Amino acid sequence: MAERPSSPDRVQAARRAARISLAAAAGFYPAVYALDEPVVALYAFFTPISLGILSPLPGSGRDRARVVLRVLPVAMALTALGTALAVATGPAVAGMVLVGFVMSFGAAFGPAPAGVAPGLQLFYILACFPPYVPDALPERLAGLLLGGALMVLCELLVLPAPAEVPYRERLASALDVAARAARAAAGGGVPDPDRVRELRAAGQALRLSRLPPAVRPTGAGRTERALAHTGGATRRLLDQLARTAEHALPSPARDHVSGSLQAAIAAQCAAMAENLRGRRPVAGSEALEEMVEQFLTARTRAAEAREPPSPHILRRQSAVLAEAASAVTARAALSVALGGRRVVHGFPGDQLWYAEPPAIHLWSRRLTGNLTLRSVAFQNAVRTGLGLGVARLVAGSLDLAHGFWVLLAVLTLGRTTAGATWSAVRLAVVGTFAGALSAGALILWAGETTDVYAALLVPIMLLAFTVGPVAGLAWAQGLFTLVVSTAFAQLAPVTWRIGEVRVVDVLTGSCIGLLCGVLAWPAGAATEVRRGMAGLLQEAALLIPAAVAATLPAPAAPAAPALPEPEPPEAGERTRWQAQRRWQTEHRWRTRHRLRLAEAAYAQYRSEPGTHHETAPDWPAALNFAVHTLVGANWLPRIAARHLDGEVPAAAATWAREAAEVTATAAVRASGFAPGGIRVPPVPVPYATHSMPAGRLLPVLTDVENWLVTLRADLRAIGDGTPP
Numbered sequence: 001m002a003e004r005p006s007s008p009d010r011v012q013a014a015r016r017a018a019r020i021s022l023a024a025a026a027g028f029y030p031a032v033y034a035l036d037e038p039v040v041a042l043y044a045f046f047t048p049i050s051l052g053i054l055s056p057l058p059g060s061g062r063d064r065a066r067v068v069l070r071v072l073p074v075a076m077a078l079t080a081l082g083t084a085l086a087v088a089t090g091p092a093v094a095g096m097v098l099v100g101f102v103m104s105f106g107a108a109f110g111p112a113p114a115g116v117a118p119g120l121q122l123f124y125i126l127a128c129f130p131p132y133v134p135d136a137l138p139e140r141l142a143g144l145l146l147g148g149a150l151m152v153l154c155e156l157l158v159l160p161a162p163a164e165v166p167y168r169e170r171l172a173s174a175l176d177v178a179a180r181a182a183r184a185a186a187g188g189g190v191p192d193p194d195r196v197r198e199l200r201a202a203g204q205a206l207r208l209s210r211l212p213p214a215v216r217p218t219g220a221g222r223t224e225r226a227l228a229h230t231g232g233a234t235r236r237l238l239d240q241l242a243r244t245a246e247h248a249l250p251s252p253a254r255d256h257v258s259g260s261l262q263a264a265i266a267a268q269c270a271a272m273a274e275n276l277r278g279r280r281p282v283a284g285s286e287a288l289e290e291m292v293e294q295f296l297t298a299r300t301r302a303a304e305a306r307e308p309p310s311p312h313i314l315r316r317q318s319a320v321l322a323e324a325a326s327a328v329t330a331r332a333a334l335s336v337a338l339g340g341r342r343v344v345h346g347f348p349g350d351q352l353w354y355a356e357p358p359a360i361h362l363w364s365r366r367l368t369g370n371l372t373l374r375s376v377a378f379q380n381a382v383r384t385g386l387g388l389g390v391a392r393l394v395a396g397s398l399d400l401a402h403g404f405w406v407l408l409a410v411l412t413l414g415r416t417t418a419g420a421t422w423s424a425v426r427l428a429v430v431g432t433f434a435g436a437l438s439a440g441a442l443i444l445w446a447g448e449t450t451d452v453y454a455a456l457l458v459p460i461m462l463l464a465f466t467v468g469p470v471a472g473l474a475w476a477q478g479l480f481t482l483v484v485s486t487a488f489a490q491l492a493p494v495t496w497r498i499g500e501v502r503v504v505d506v507l508t509g510s511c512i513g514l515l516c517g518v519l520a521w522p523a524g525a526a527t528e529v530r531r532g533m534a535g536l537l538q539e540a541a542l543l544i545p546a547a548v549a550a551t552l553p554a555p556a557a558p559a560a561p562a563l564p565e566p567e568p569p570e571a572g573e574r575t576r577w578q579a580q581r582r583w584q585t586e587h588r589w590r591t592r593h594r595l596r597l598a599e600a601a602y603a604q605y606r607s608e609p610g611t612h613h614e615t616a617p618d619w620p621a622a623l624n625f626a627v628h629t630l631v632g633a634n635w636l637p638r639i640a641a642r643h644l645d646g647e648v649p650a651a652a653a654t655w656a657r658e659a660a661e662v663t664a665t666a667a668v669r670a671s672g673f674a675p676g677g678i679r680v681p682p683v684p685v686p687y688a689t690h691s692m693p694a695g696r697l698l699p700v701l702t703d704v705e706n707w708l709v710t711l712r713a714d715l716r717a718i719g720d721g722t723p724p
Contacts, residue, residue, distance in 0.1 A: 010470050015159040016052065017465030022158055023048035023150040025458050028487065031143065033454075038491045039136050040143035045487055046126060047075070047147025048154075053465055054412065055119030058111050058214030061160025065152045071116050072148045075123045076141055082127025083137045089396035092128040096392040096407070099124045101385030108370040108377035108600075109363070110219035118411055121388070125407045128392065167215040167227060170205060172276035174234050175330075177202040179269035181241040182323070186262035188251040199242035203235045209606055220366035225354045226337030230272075232627065233330035237269075240323045255313050257298045258320040264291040265327045272334055282339035285331040292324050296643050300696040311685070314699060318706040325635045350588055351634055374535075374597055376528055376604045379521045380416060387414055387516035391509055400508070401501050409509025413473075414517065417524035417608055421517035424473055425510040431474035432506045435481030436499030442482070443489060443496045453489045460486055477506070525605035532598040533622045534671040539591045540629040541667035544711070546584050547629075548660035550637035551704060554653040588633060595626045617673045618718050625667065625714035632707040640700050652697060656704055659683040663708050663715075670715045677719030680712040 027044025031037045051057065051071070057064040078099060085091040103121050106113035127140060155161075181199055184192070208216050208228075217227040252259045268288050275282045299317050302309055309317070329351065335341045336355045344352050354362055370377045391410045395403030413428050415421040446452040464483050468476030481502050488494055521528070602619050666680045685698075685705045 013469045014466045017462050019154040019158045020048045020052040020465055021458055021461040023147065023154040024461060026150050027146045032490055037139060039139040040146065041491060043140050043143025044147040046122065047144050048151040050119035050122040051116065051151060054122060055116045057115050058212065060163035061155045063214060064161065065155040067112055067116060068148055068152050071120060075120055075144055078120060078124040079127045079140050079144055080137060082124040083134055083140065086128045086130060086132045089393065092396060093389050093393045095128060097385045097389035100388035101381045104384040105377060105381035109366060111213035111216055121411060125404050129404050164212045164215050167217055168276040171231055171234060172273040174202045174206055174238060175269045175273040178234065178237050178241055179266045181245060182262050182266035182269060185241065185244050185249060186259045186266065188249040190248050192245045195245045196242045199238045199245065203238035206231050206235050209603060220363045221359055222354055222362060223337050226333045229333035230330050230337060233326045233333060237323055237326035237330065240319065240326060244319060250313055250316055255316060257295060257302055258317050261291055261295040261320055261324055264288060265323055268327050268331055272331060275334060275338055282335055284335045284341065284344060285328045288328050288331055292328065296639065299699050300643055303696060303698050314702040315706060317699065318702045321703060322706060325631065350585060369593060369596065374532060376525050376601050383516055383520040384414060386520065387513055391512045394508060394512065400505060402505060405502055405505035406509040409506045410513045413510055414513045416604060418517040418522035420609055421513055425514055427473040428477045428506060429510060431477035432481050432503055435478030436503045439482050439485035439499040440496035443494060448493060450490050453486050457486050524608050525601045529601040529605045529619060530673065532594065532601045533619055536594040536598045536626050537622060537667050537671040539587065539594050540626045541664040542587050543591060543629050543633045544664040545660045547633040547636055548656045548704060551640040551700065552648045552653050552656040554657065588630060591626060591630060599623060621714050621717035625711060628710050628714060636703060636707060639703060644696060644700050652701060659708055663711055666712065666715050670718050677716060680715055683708050
């Protein structure tokens with residue numbers, strides 16, 4: 001059963017209806033009755049509707065006004081292009097395919113391009129239909145500018161939409177929670193269920209799927225990438241602190257090494273929250289990294305003492321180090337987002353890869369990264385472009401009256417799955433038929449008395465734009481049919497058959513939309529999310545043995561036999577170590593690329609109705625596995641290189657290699673998403689074995705163990721919702 005709209009949704013719809021109706025009427029009436037310019041009136045009427053109703057612009061009134069101002073030049077260009085290509089059906093169809101693809105593909109670049117795409121396509125649709133009148137372009141552009149200017153004024157002055165809580169404030173609140181938890185953990189204590197719930201809730205509140213589109217940092221620019229990176233590291237830190245709060249902690253007297261680092265984490269989290277609120281200058285991660293260095297030195301010294309720490313304390317220290325790694329990552333990314341840093345010295349370079357390249361490079365990477373059949377953004381753009389192109393071909397070939405309604409039906413009724421499209425079409429046909437009957441009755445009653453239509457247009461718009469968004473698609477289509485019939489009756493003489501024309505056009509567009517939905521990726525993201533997650537798990541699995549080999553290399557044999565042989569030397573400078581590093585860097589990039597595609601597929605999957613989320617695998621666990629794999633692959637070799645000298649004993653290297661290979665094999669098995677999930681055996685460090693050394697090696701072994709335990713927990717969580 002569809003969820004009933006809440007009272008805030010109804011209020012928001014009513015306020016938006018008032019703004020759009022006022023903007024449309026303020027341009028339409030003067031152009032029709034004072035200037036006698038029907039073309040100007042048509043574009044002044046449809047501009048607020050296309051950008052306000054058809055395009056769900058995100059953000060506050062000021063944000064929406066800013067977006068409208070930015071897209072007006074694009075709307076003018078599309079209107080000019082449609083006017084020029086209306087010379088014949090062939091050029092108009094080609095232009096429609098191109099415009100439909102490009103505008104829909106813009107969803108890959110953030111919520112603002114995704115929001116304005118449907119409305120912008122309408123400007124080309126309106127202009128590309130006969131008659132071919134290039135001389136009318138000035139009137140069309142004048143009406144567009146008039147409607148856009150009125151919409152900007154209404155967004156700013158007429159019941160403006162309230163501002164959403166910005167992402168920075170949400171992130172600052174989460175960091176406040178992390179600071180309190182880290183401060184409490186520094187003093188040791190017993191498990192704290194209330195704090196665990198607070199930490200889990202704070203982490204869930206940062207999930208992009210739970211944020212309004214206007215505040216999601218999903219853009220391709222440096223700042224939004226860095227904010228998203230900061231948010232991801234903060235969520236990871238909250239999860240780590242929650243796991244810490246679930247267990248009894250050693251007292252500071254027993255584990256004095258961890259207390260100071262946790263206090264430093266708490267201080268940095270509080271400072272980052274103040275940075276996000278603009279209360280203090282933004283610093284880099286150097287201070288926290290220095291504390292991490294001191295922690296590692298003290299931990300090594302304690303491990304080399306006559307009475308080394310117990311396995312419980314070693315694992316606790318390793319968990320604190322993982323928390324510090326998340327905090328360092330968040331601090332470094334925040335210094336890029338707010339401090340404008342382009343280089344972060346001493347930080348793994350490929351983690352903050354977006355800091356140095358120019359903006360055009362970042363946007364081009366987003367573009368090329370999504371130009372693949374595995375991208376849901378690409379799939380949706382292809383489906384939309386081809387659907388609109390076919391609709392334009394049919395409408396032009398059959399010379400349908402008001403043929404742009406055919407394209408409008410394809411644009412508004414198309415969904416990402418065939419089933420959802422069919423559901424939308426059924427409701428739209430019922431609503432359009434009812435609206436056509438109402439429009440026909442109105443025209444038979446009013447005849448050619450334009451005063452009646454002029455008096456009814458604003459009330460009908462207010463009703464349609466208020467009720468339609470909250471009552472469902474059938475109501476929206478029916479009331480919109482009544483709106484356009486009432487408006488067109490004032491532009492030219494009409495008969496009751498205008499409702500019949502709209503029904504025929506909507507039916508035609510619905511059939512075309514259904515055909516495209518059946519032929520082009522009919523399952524939507526359900527198939528792609530499974531394929532993408534499987535590829536992500538398999539790609540990430542390759543990094544596990546390589547990361548362990550780089551952390552604890554075997555003394556007399558290659559640590560990662562699966563690695564390819566190095567390329568032939570060039571000028572004697574390439575070594576096997578360089579080849580391995582190059583291989584690892586390449587696979588980290590490929591894992592990140594697959595991670596971005598899988599995240600996009602999962603986001604669309606969650607938005608599609610009718611998908612069986614309850615019985616599906618735990619897709620967030622698969623995403624977490626990839627993230628945790630990348631974190632370990634970046635940090636473990638770095639820690640070992642600074643604080644582990646001499647050869648690694650064969651027993652330690654053998655344990656690490658075997659544990660990594662078992663985990664990687666489990667990841668590959670998990671990519672099949674077998675019913676009931678998989679079982680992964682534990683991988684504890686054999687502390688009691690005399691062949692295993694103590695001293696500075698034991699903490700590093702514990703770090704590897706802690707990382708592999710986290711990965712195995714993610715793999716066990718994936719499952720597929722079916723009881724074993």
